[in-house]
Amino acid sequence: MLSLLSYLIQIRFRKFVSKGDYLAMLLISGLYIGTAIISYVHYEQIQGFFYFFFIDSVMYHTSRNDIELLRVYKYYRFLIWFEYLFYSLPFLIVLILKGDYIGSSSVLIGYFLLSFIPKKRRAFIIKYPFSLATPFWLISFRKFKLIGVLPVVFLFCVMGYQHNNGGLVVASFVILGIIACLPSCERERDVELKVSYLNAKEYLQQQIKHEVLNTLVLLLPLAVLMCVLVFDWSYVFWACLILGLPIGNTIVKYAFFESELKQQLFIASCFIGFGIPLLSLPFLYNRAIRQLNQVKNVES
Incomplete structure (x- = not known):
């Protein structure tokens, strides 16, 4: 057993x-x-x-x-x-x-x-307002049932306001950031990259653009709620930071497209090194373009 x-x-x-x-x-x-x-x-x-x-x-x-x-x-x-x-x-x-x-x-x-x-099988399907240019958002929300986590995020905000506990509000932003990073942890198949009509740079920029748009779908309701309850510039900083997390994770994903382990090790090094490895993101951006060109069999 x-x-x-x-x-x-x-x-x-x-x-x-x-x-x-x-x-x-x-x-x-x-x-x-x-x-x-x-x-x-x-x-x-x-x-x-x-x-x-x-x-x-x-x-x-x-x-x-x-x-x-x-x-x-x-x-x-x-x-x-x-x-x-x-x-x-x-x-x-x-x-x-x-x-x-x-x-x-x-x-x-x-x-x-x-x-x-x-x-019991549900007779309805939840429709998510995410851009299908990055289908992993839709896949992740249906696969991991992430819709059930969102009420907890808003609940933490309300609790933080009622008890004057900024830590709970920050925790809600952190949870939202983790949710926003999950879709960019998924990988396309090589053939999906090869059939794309976009070149490597355009493809990467498109993915980053739609990661930002989909993250805003989650972030804006939380930001509006916090503005209604209490406005604090520190929360604006956290919102901008959360918006940058999926951007960085997308760049890291394509920079280490050949190995998920390398991506995970880089993320772990960011926690251990207090975010210092994030300073290498401009170099990883160029590496991501080279990696995409290699997958598409295009000479740089």
Whole structure:
């Protein structure tokens, strides 16, 4: 049974990262644990909204397609319950450490009852207002169900305003920046680049342009909300910074188009080096054009 659980966990993570990318799996696990630690420190401020973290398992249950396959296993409901328990373990530990035994027990019972709920296919498809020049935005939002994260982003803004906590507002901008960077982590196939009528420079500029437009679709509602609640120039700085993240990630993607690992290592070096490697973006821009020319088999 443990081997089966391990297999299910790997399948779950491979929806977010490429196959065999254990470094990305480790980073996602660290993100879960880090979020739980931050929630533990600020539990009193977010106590009323803490249970939103457990919605992830509910959304996963409604979108999974392997329930019928799991029914061949006699104790499949216990397997599903334990799987969701494992995913939410860091947040359950926070509830236990804070002495909220009623809440933690409710989550355990809720997960078990969730295994009895059959999956229902939705009769409607959410239409996103993104430019199809970069189809990975549409793919990422439907694949990762990112629409469910956006209410949390706006909720953090309102909570930050009510409790006079600028950290929550900054956290909402950071979450939005991570969402905006996810589409530019996906890669086109070589044949898609070769059939493009644009040259390498025009193609790169087009991708950057539409990354900015799609990011503005997410950023403008948040910016308007903050202007209505409270205007602060520091939030304008964060908005500009978030707008620059997908631009930088797009340049880095094409600069290291031949290797996802190199792109991930560069991003990691930006965190370790306090953003100093970002000074090399002008050079990476030229490298990205050369890489695109190589894929298109064009002499520079």
